[in-house]
Amino acid sequence: MRRLTTLFPSEFLEEHAEELGVVERNRKTQMPALVWSFVFGFAAGESRTLAGFRRNYNATADETLSPGGFHQRLTPTFAEYLRDLVDAALDEVAVPDAVDVDVDRFPDVMIADGTVLRLHRFLSEEFEPRRGEQGGARLHLLHNVTEQTIDRFSVTDQKAHDSTEFSTGSWLEDRLVLFDQAYFKYRRFALIDENDGYLVSRLKENANPLITEELQEWRGRAIPLEGKQIHDVVDDLSRKYIDIEVEAEFKRGQYEGTRSLDTKRFRVVGIRDEDADDYHLYITNLPREEFFPADLATLYRCRWEVDTLFRELKTQYELDEFNTSDPDVVKILLYAALLSLLVSRELLDLVTEQADDEIVFPPERWAATFRSHAQLLLHELGEYLGYSPPPLLERLIEDAQKIHQQRPILQETLATATQPRCES
Structure with missing residues (x-):
């Protein structure tokens, strides 16, 4: 638990x-409990509803929040x-290292x-989709493979193009950037x-x-390429590399x-896929002189890391089911998902340190393990922080009682409907 409270000290969360x-100065809301309730509540999955997050908070904090009081705290701030x-957390926590490449x-x-x-169709104005009526958000990441961190992230509507969130500048000096199309x-x-x-880039x-210019010479009756356009001739080639x-x-x-x-001159490399x-x-x-064609293909495989990251967010954390x-609330849940992932990675780092060197922890298997233990972790953390829920x-009485006094429950409705018949 000390590892998590070092990542997010309670004093920092409150200040x-x-x-x-976010909160009143009397600190009626206990912010550490609220933050950890969203982190572990999102990871648990079964409780990934606003009512579930409130139950997690009430099970952790010293004082409970009513449904209305809880919803009032879900603000843009x-x-x-x-x-x-x-x-x-991005400056402190590493993300999955899936590819071993010398960089x-x-x-x-x-x-x-x-x-x-994918979002609710009622959010199509706030998060404009590229097509159709269903709302859509787009999560953009700039992943640092070398440092195993996420350097930048942003959230836009779906219509915003990925490339608009990437800015060039002097920060690029000596760095290698890998792009998809x-x-x-x-x-x-x-x-x-x-x-x-x-x-x-592809x-x-x-x-x-x-x-x-051709940068590699081919013996025999090789097709000359200079002066032609690449897609006009690529289908006629059978060489291993271009x-x-x-x-x-x-x-x-x-x-x-x-x-x-x-105009600008670049290098284009082709790696033949015999199967396709x-x-x-x-x-x-x-x-x-420094990078042969096969080296570029190896470097580009680093992109699998961010693909693995997105797949974990969507399959393990069901990120696109809001x-x-x-x-x-969409933004709150999205940031809660990222916090859950980062906390999961921090715990994975701790587990790796404590385990034998030969033990391997595949990221997605670890994610499933973390999710299944999220409620227990939240309980242990609450005790570590000194909360007395x-x-x-x-708590059972508070959570199970009827909230809306004017809304009849099924038994009441049936009793009212059958009463005149029974009396007659």
Whole structure:
């Protein structure tokens, strides 16, 4: 428990809540209990409802909250508060390390990616979908493979493109960024190169740059490629690798109302997939002297890490199943999911330290284990923090009683309907 309270000290949780105005100064709400109730309540799954989160809080804190009192605390400010906690934890907690690749050549290897979360149809105005009527949010991550952290994250509506959340600048110097095709843009690649950064991206099918030079010579009657466009000739090739220089034309950013045309030369590498009888094509600015075609394919496999991360969030934590039409609650639950993942990873690090060296903990198996023990962990943590929750019988009475006095329960309705018949 000390490991978790070091990650989120109770004093910090209370002080930051006061700074943002999340709670009143009399501290009627016990913020550590509220935060941990959302973290472990989201992980548990079975209690991933607002009523379930309230029960977790009431089972942990010294004083219980009524349904109305609990709902009053689910505000935009509380969502901002949880987001700040995610930001704080990202600097401390590692995320899954699924691929063993030598990346010492770069100070940092970064992966930019995003995933779509399906929301209630009543949220289509707040979280505008790309098509259809169902609301959709998009979670964007910038994952640092080298440091095993998430450097940046953001939440937008589904219509927002992944690439709009990636900004270039001097921070790219000497760093390698791995992109999927959603981020493909020659201007972005040019800016990365001009900031002394490096990139590897899959080449889009509708991108057909001009080949200016072959970087690998082939003996015999090899098809000459110079002066042709890559997608016009790739289907006619059977060589194991393609290694060429291409020239791409693109528009620069707007300046004084106009956007000028420019060109930039990149390297394109193809790795033949014999099973599919085609090539995996990558565009990069990494030099051939240091990185052979097979090296680029190995580097690009690092992207599996963020795919594994998204898959865990969706399969283990059911991240894209939000049964609410309140946009603030959507954000609260999303940040609770990320906090659950980070706390899970912190505990996995602790378990790994204590276990024998030969024991392996697959991330998704660990996630299932963490979820199944979430309620027990919350109980142990409450005791560690010194909380004295109400007696069990009192909690049962509080949770099980009818809340809405004007809403008849089924037995009352049946009794009222049958009473005249029985009297007659």
